[in-house]
Amino acid sequence: MPHTTTVERVTVIATESLSKRFPRVTALDRLSVDIAPGVTGLVGANGAGKSTLIKILLGLSPASEGRATVLGLDVAKDGNAIRESVGYMPEHDCLPPDVSATEFVVHMARMSGLPPSAARERTADTLRHVGLYEERYRPMGGYSTGMKQRVKLAQALVHDPRLVLLDEPTNGLDPVGRDEMLGLIRRVHTDFGISVLVTSHLLGELERTCDHVVVIDGGKLLRSSSTSDFTQATASLAVEVTDTADHPDGTTALRTALDRAGLTVQPAGRGADGAPGSDHVLLVDVAGEETYDTVRDAIVGLGLGLVRMEQRRHRIAEIFRSDDDPDAPDALGGTTGTGGPASGSAYGKGGAVDAA
Ligand SMILES: Nc1ncnc2c1ncn2[C@@H]1O[C@H](COP(=O)(O)OP(=O)(O)OP(=O)(O)O)[C@@H](O)[C@H]1O
Numbered sequence: 303m304p305h306t307t308t309v310e311r312v313t314v315i316a317t318e319s320l321s322k323r324f325p326r327v328t329a330l331d332r333l334s335v336d337i338a339p340g341v342t343g344l345v346g347a348n349g350a351g352k353s354t355l356i357k358i359l360l361g362l363s364p365a366s367e368g369r370a371t372v373l374g375l376d377v378a379k380d381g382n383a384i385r386e387s388v389g390y391m392p393e394h395d396c397l398p399p400d401v402s403a404t405e406f407v408v409h410m411a412r413m414s415g416l417p418p419s420a421a422r423e424r425t426a427d428t429l430r431h432v433g434l435y436e437e438r439y440r441p442m443g444g445y446s447t448g449m450k451q452r453v454k455l456a457q458a459l460v461h462d463p464r465l466v467l468l469d470e471p472t473n474g475l476d477p478v479g480r481d482e483m484l485g486l487i488r489r490v491h492t493d494f495g496i497s498v499l500v501t502s503h504l505l506g507e508l509e510r511t512c513d514h515v516v517v518i519d520g521g522k523l524l525r526s527s528s529t530s531d532f533t534q535a536t537a538s539l540a541v542e543v544t545d546t547a548d549h550p551d552g553t554t555a556l557r558t559a560l561d562r563a564g565l566t567v568q569p570a571g572r573g574a575d576g577a578p579g580s581d582h583v584l585l586v587d588v589a590g591e592e593t594y595d596t597v598r599d600a601i602v603g604l605g606l607g608l609v610r611m612e613q614r615r616h617r618i619a620e621i622f623r624s625d626d627d628p629d630a631p632d633a634l635g636g637t638t639g640t641g642g643p644a645s646g647s648a649y650g651k652g653g654a655v656d657a658a
Contacts, residue, residue, distance in 0.1 A: 313371075314339050314465050314497045315359060320368035322354050322521070329354040331521035332368065341491045341498045343508030343515045343529075351521040352501040353393060356467045359499075360390055373464060386414070389458030389466035389496075393473060395450060399443025403434055403453045406442065407460050414461035421460075428456045431493075432486055448479040455486065459496070466490060468500040472507060484511045539586040540570060540614045541597055544607035552606045553582050559600040560586060565593060585614065 315337040322330040329351045346352050357363040359372050361381020370377045372384045397406060404425055411421035429438045432452040437445070442453060451471055458466045471487065472480040488511050490496050502508055508515050509529055517524040525532075541556070549555040553569075560567045570583035586597060594611075601608050 312338055315370070315372050315499065317355075317370040318368055320355075320358065320370050321366045322351070322358060322363070323366045329521050330358070330365070333518065333521065333523050334368075335516055335523055335526050337499065337516065338514065339497045340513035341488060341500065341511060343512035344499055344501045344518065345503065345505055345508055345515060346501075346518040346524075347503055350503075350518045352518065353469055354521075355518075356390070356469055356499075356501070359467060360385060360388065386461075387464045389461065389463035391454045391458040391466065391468040391471055393469040393501075397442045397445075397450055397453060400441050402440055403429055403438040403442055403445075403449075403456070406453065407457050410457040411460040416461060424460050424462070425456075428460045429453075431459070431489075432456045433482070447474040448476075448482070451475060451479075451483060452486075455483075455490075459490065459494075462494075463496060465497045465499070468498060470501055470503075472502065472504070480507065487511055537588045538614050539588055539593065539597060539611060541584045541586055541601075541611050542582055542609040543601055543604075544609060546605055546607070549604055549606060552604070553584060555604050556600060556606060557584055559604060560584070560597065563596050563600060565589070565596060588613070 313336045316335075318334050320330055320333045321328065331351075333351075333355070344352050344355070354363070358365050358377055359370060361377045361384050364378065373387055375384050375387075377384065401409075407425040407429060408421050411424055412418065416424060429435075429452075432455050434449060434452055434456070437449060442450065445453070451474070455468070455471060458468065468487065472483050475483060484507055487498055487500055491498055500508070500512065505515075509532065512529050514526070514528050515532060516526045543552045543556050545552040557567050557569070566587040566589075568585050569581060570585050586593060588594075597611065598608075
């Protein structure tokens, strides 16, 4: 009798053909996706449907069709139970200006059902964890954007949830503030084992922070894969060689030799790695271990000097860049819910800057 093993997939969030239709726009369009424990990035241009999905997952807004579960609970029936176990950091400023962070977070902890002394204790711990110390006794109206974002994160964590949904937590932050916030988010999972779903329209941020990335466009699923799949599948080797008397253009000679050897080679092109002279760099698709040997043998065969040979992982943003727009920024443009076909070229065309 054949022996079979069933591996049960663990999911914290599962949606099945989930749609949300407003009178004039389809915000989510038959979205089916499973999200495992860990840190997951939900990425999409403004209007892609990220906030709508979060509201449905919290049981705050009913789906038009389809179903979804969060921690195994049905969003249509179990909203209260979901919100007991899930923390939520909203996108927009929602902090009362006249109260202190401590008062506010204690209040949120009490609302979540913690008794007064536990609420105060958890508030102190959580505010310390997000990096707010003496300032926590001051009215929040005087806080910087970074401090406000930290308070919003703290109130999402204070009741010790199993999962937090963070809507654009780096919005409005400068690059240093963003890095600090991304570090905090990563630690929410590594230090406390809390799973995280974090939205952003900046791909570059997510590849540093997330284990898994889900991309939506016009309410449809474009791609869901582990971050390493996004970057590893496209690993390439950057190779730079010297010119010699026999080969005054060593780069072209090497390119011809590698083409002949059956490798896929292209010039790194202008500014490919930000270094001047990167037009002398070739990018060779890594087909396997043997690619390194083929490149080495070709260089030796031509008598060229090797300046460098290093593995280069594509950034997620490059995967969504159209071929005719190699300089497109690392941000998702405002494609505003066109609901068009799943096309990578929908990305990277927007006016937003690469701030990640
Ligand atoms: N209550 C509503 N009534 C009508 N349309 C809505 C409503 N909420 C969202 N939408 C529309 O649904 C689409 C998806 O909006 P959503 O806020 O989910 O996008 P998003 O990806 O979170 O973008 P952003 O980061 O800009 O909030 C948009 O076209 C938006 O205008």
